[in-house]
Amino acid sequence: MKIVILGTGFAAFRFIKKINKRIYDIVVVSPRNHFLFTPLLPSTTVGTLEFRSIIEPIRNTENITFHQSSCTSVNSENNSIECKDADTGKVYTLGYDYLVIAVGEVTNTFGISGIYENALFLKELSDARKIRTKVIDCFENASLPGISPEEKKDFLRFAVCGGGPTGVEFAAELNDFIEEDVKRKYHDLAAYVEIILIEARGSILATFDKKLSEYAMKIFKRQNIILKTNSLVTEVTDKTIMLNDGTMFNYGLLVWATGNTSTDFVRNSGFAADKRKKIITDDFFYVKNGETFYNNIFAIGDCAAIEGKELPATAQVAQQTGLFLAKFFNKRLLKERPFHFKNLGMLAYIGNRKALADTPQYKGTGFGTFVFWRSAYLTKLVSFKNKALVLFDWIKTFISGRDVSNF
């Protein structure tokens, strides 16, 4: 029996690792030929960690077939998908006995003018690489002779839109970079730097316990991160950001991290979708088909939603759904217990060696929680190579600072 899996993210990777490859032929289709450990992605944007330390090549997994392509459509009548390779433009068809859709989501720009053209996202490793290059470019540009103090300020005004974990962790990493490296490597520029975090709600990290969210805001204010809560970006040009209260300011870098929406593939698939545009499934992840469910198409991770339930779009949920589905297949689709999400809580890094933990057993802040945060992610990295590289990067950064080479 052949299972075709779309994606190499948290849900798909967990599924691929757990599925019994003696029972099933596994074919993986994804435009990304590696698994990416997103919780540590913000750390790569300023060089706390190196890019390759948090990825795992999918081809390291034995007994699978991999095609580096995107699936463009599903033909459920004849059990086949159409795929396209972005590099060569090659289009081809693949047959399946079972299809598992785990394509994740993309960053939501809410249709705001100028975002796609001018902002950088933080979803893939290529995004982090662009941010890192841009941050260093901003400092190098501001260092050129004949640049006025006003121009320096404009180059070094870093705006982050979105006060969820991604935006907060990026702002925190950037602030660490400024405190620990800029003051040494671009010492005459530190006074010109400004980090502005823009959030539509009244507080940042709104999914965390209120006290933890307030603590994060207090720490950010102490770190000189300017918080603009209850603020909406209405328009962005190549140089300016406009807010809903009429404020306009120039920026050197804008990172957009305001939540997700469905991929074009999901939107165009014709599968039943909920109000968040996620593919509707039952609680064994069979995809909805009219009043019933397909018997050989499944959807897991961020792109899917169990009918009537609203689970958060997190790696934790994605991994648990991937694991559940693999075990379900290994039991030859014998329906025993339906999926039940086990909430392990949330962690976030807020800079200056401080973190937040909001877990069922432990709510904490500060340096101790930072050590817990690092230990938790070190153990969750998916290979020994990743663990060793991340540990090495942390030690290297602590001893010799971040590498500001631009290449």
Ligand SMILES: Cc1cc2nc3c(=O)[nH]c(=O)nc-3n(C[C@H](O)[C@H](O)[C@H](O)COP(=O)(O)OP(=O)(O)OC[C@H]3O[C@@H](n4cnc5c(N)ncnc54)[C@H](O)[C@@H]3O)c2cc1C
């Ligand atoms: C910066 C950042 C930090 C985060 N931190 C945390 C955290 O600390 N804790 C936490 O729980 N969650 C965190 N998340 C959220 C977490 O990364 C996601 O919830 C999780 O990745 C979802 O897993 P997924 O498998 O559904 O999708 P993804 O991991 O996004 O994977 C989707 C896969 O599908 C592929 N794909 C896309 N379109 C197609 C197509 N048409 N055909 C085939 N393949 C396709 C993609 O290339 C990718 O391989 C973070 C996210 C980001 C961006």
